[in-house]
Amino acid sequence: MTRPDIADQPMFPLRTVVLGTFLPTILFEIGVGAILPVIAASTRALGGSLATAGLVVALMPIGQILADVPAGAVAARIGDRAAMMLAGVVATAGFTTAALASSVTTLAIGVIVVGVASSTYFLARQSYLTEVTAPLKRARVLSTLGGVHRIGQFIGPFLGAVMIAAGGLVAVYWMASVAAGLSVAAVVAVGADDGAVGARDRLARIRAKETVSMSRVVREHLRVFGTLGVAVLLIGAVRGARLSVLPLWAEHLGIDPAQTSVIFGLAGAVDMLLFYPAGRIMDQRGRLWIGIPSMLVMGLSLALLPFATTFGAVAAVAMLLGLGNGLSSGILMTLGADVAPPESRAQFLGVWRVMSDLGNAVGPLVLTGAAALGSVALGVWLMATSSVASAFAQARWVPRYSVHANRTTRRRAGLIP
Numbered sequence: 001m002t003r004p005d006i007a008d009q010p011m012f013p014l015r016t017v018v019l020g021t022f023l024p025t026i027l028f029e030i031g032v033g034a035i036l037p038v039i040a041a042s043t044r045a046l047g048g049s050l051a052t053a054g055l056v057v058a059l060m061p062i063g064q065i066l067a068d069v070p071a072g073a074v075a076a077r078i079g080d081r082a083a084m085m086l087a088g089v090v091a092t093a094g095f096t097t098a099a100l101a102s103s104v105t106t107l108a109i110g111v112i113v114v115g116v117a118s119s120t121y122f123l124a125r126q127s128y129l130t131e132v133t134a135p136l137k138r139a140r141v142l143s144t145l146g147g148v149h150r151i152g153q154f155i156g157p158f159l160g161a162v163m164i165a166a167g168g169l170v171a172v173y174w175m176a177s178v179a180a181g182l183s184v185a186a187v188v189a190v191g192a193d194d195g196a197v198g199a200r201d202r203l204a205r206i207r208a209k210e211t212v213s214m215s216r217v218v219r220e221h222l223r224v225f226g227t228l229g230v231a232v233l234l235i236g237a238v239r240g241a242r243l244s245v246l247p248l249w250a251e252h253l254g255i256d257p258a259q260t261s262v263i264f265g266l267a268g269a270v271d272m273l274l275f276y277p278a279g280r281i282m283d284q285r286g287r288l289w290i291g292i293p294s295m296l297v298m299g300l301s302l303a304l305l306p307f308a309t310t311f312g313a314v315a316a317v318a319m320l321l322g323l324g325n326g327l328s329s330g331i332l333m334t335l336g337a338d339v340a341p342p343e344s345r346a347q348f349l350g351v352w353r354v355m356s357d358l359g360n361a362v363g364p365l366v367l368t369g370a371a372a373l374g375s376v377a378l379g380v381w382l383m384a385t386s387s388v389a390s391a392f393a394q395a396r397w398v399p400r401y402s403v404h405a406n407r408t409t410r411r412r413a414g415l416i417p
Contacts, residue, residue: 017132017141020081020190021125024183025145026152028088028121031095031176031183032114033156034163036060039111042169048104056108063115064122065357069214071120072350076212080128080346081187083120088184091117092177099173110173117180122149123353127346130337135404136283136415138337139290143279143330150272150329212344218351224339228401229355231393232332234386235291236359237366238298241383242325244364246318249305252376255314263315267322274326282334286406288398291331292391297324299387306377332356338402 039060043053075083091114098110125145133141156176163171218225246267250260282290301321308314336352363383370379399405403413410416 016190017129020187021084021129022144022148024084024088024186025121025125025148026155027179027183027186028091028118029149029152030156030159031091031179032118033153034160034172034176034179035095035098035111035114035156036153037157038160038164038169038172039107042098042101042107042173043104045169046101046104046107052104056104056111059108059112060115060118061357061361063112064119065354065361066112067116067119068123068353068357069350071123071353072347073214074120075124075127075350076344076346080124080131083124084128085184085187087117087121087124088180088187091121091180092184095173095177095180099170099177119353119357123346123349126333126336127349130340130345130349139282139287139330139334139404140276140279142333142337143275143282146329146333147272147275150268150275154268154272212347214347214350217344217347221341221348221351224401225351225355228335228339228393228397229352231390231397232335232352232355233359233362234390234393235295235328235332236356237363238295238302238359238383238387238390239325239328239363240360241302241363241367241386242298242321244367245302245305245380245383246314246321248367248371248376249308249380250314252371253309253314255311259311263311263318266315267318267325270319270322271326271329274323275329278327278329278331279334282331282404286410287331287335287338287402287404288394288406290327291335291394291398294324294327294331295387295391295394297327299384299391300324302380302384302387305380334404335398335402338404 036057039057040053043056048056071083071087074086078086094110094113094117096110097113098107101107101110126142129141129145130138159175160172163175167174246263247260250263255263278290278294298321301317301324304320305314305317308317332352336349340348340352363386366382367376367379370376370382399409403409403415407416
């Protein structure tokens with residue numbers, strides 16, 4: 001049976017989504033984006049070795065992985081908006097700790113705290129947008145969230161450079177702390193949705209609500225995690241590898257660091273242009289119309305990279321890689337939202353994030369391992385193969401679990417005529 005009422009729903013409540021979610025996200029990600037390029041330099045300035053600097057940098061994604069499952073439980077327990085505010089407060093404390101650090105250990109604690117907060121913040125806003133967005137308009141909203149994330153992390157390093165010129169490395173962390181604090185203030189200022197229950201009623205509902213354990217969620221949805229979750233892990237690995245592959249290959253070729261930064265900037269600019277068109281196509285045509293082409297474009301880019309031996313060639317491949325990554329904006333969040341059970345959405349998305357973040361960690365490790373064996377190109381081609389494998393995995397499993405895989409699955413579900 002056709003459901004025109006779903007298509008007629010508004011995309012989302014403008015005030016609480018644009019001002020209460022997107023704006024705070026930009027502020028939060030500006031802080032994260034500002035510190036990412038300077039963590040290694042800060043570690044070295046505090047007396048750490050190059051290897052130690054690499055370890056401290058890795059603590060950010062490690063903190064995210066460690067917090068993914070607990071973040072889902074926290075968001076389910078206290079609510080998505082409250083979890084966003086809590087994460088913002090924790091991030092402010094983490095940035096402040098790093099700003100005050102007089103030892104590598106203290107800096108490391110600050111970095112891992114920011115990673116934990118980042119995971120909680122990301123999970124809470126994804127869960128909230130999944131709940132308030134009309135299903136047939138979900139992809140462009142979550143793709144926009146992915147784009148907002150990219151914009152914040154694109155702006156952050158430039159503001160960080162200004163702060164370094166004005167007050168040194170420590171000024172970057174203070175700026176990030178202020179940005180995280182402002183993100184909390186924005187959520188508080190906007191308030192809850194119209195008609196939302198008050199704090200007392202919310203507490204009563206929480207106490208009355210049956211708590212769904214994470215182990216139960218995993219047991220009940222093990223087949224999804226073991227099939228579609230593999231596609232998620234592969235996509236995460238390819239997207240994680242893209243952050244490491246360009247500097248590694250540029251270093252292998254002996255390209256100047258300043259030129260490498262230009263290459264990064266070009267790839268990032270192309271990346272940011274495509275998040276809304278990608279979401280619109282996913283909403284109109286289905287998830288596979290973006291999920292598969294984006295991975296094939298990234299696979300082609302990675303396969304071509306070992307043949308790029310000049311600055312211009314590497315820049316061209318980097319922009320193609322940015323095109324593929326920009327097309328994939330929001331795909332993992334959208335697929336997670338499609339298959340997450342309403343009664344345990346936050347917990348399910350927490351496990352979903354673990355799969356994605358593990359992929360993000362595996363991709364760079366594959367490249368690092370190949371480089372240690374003496375062949376960066378081998379690692380790049382392995383990730384190109386993973387990209388193609390993720391496309392096949394999506395084609396196999398997305399139609400089975402998501403009614404929004406394509407127009408055929410939607411028509412069978414009675415969502416469109």
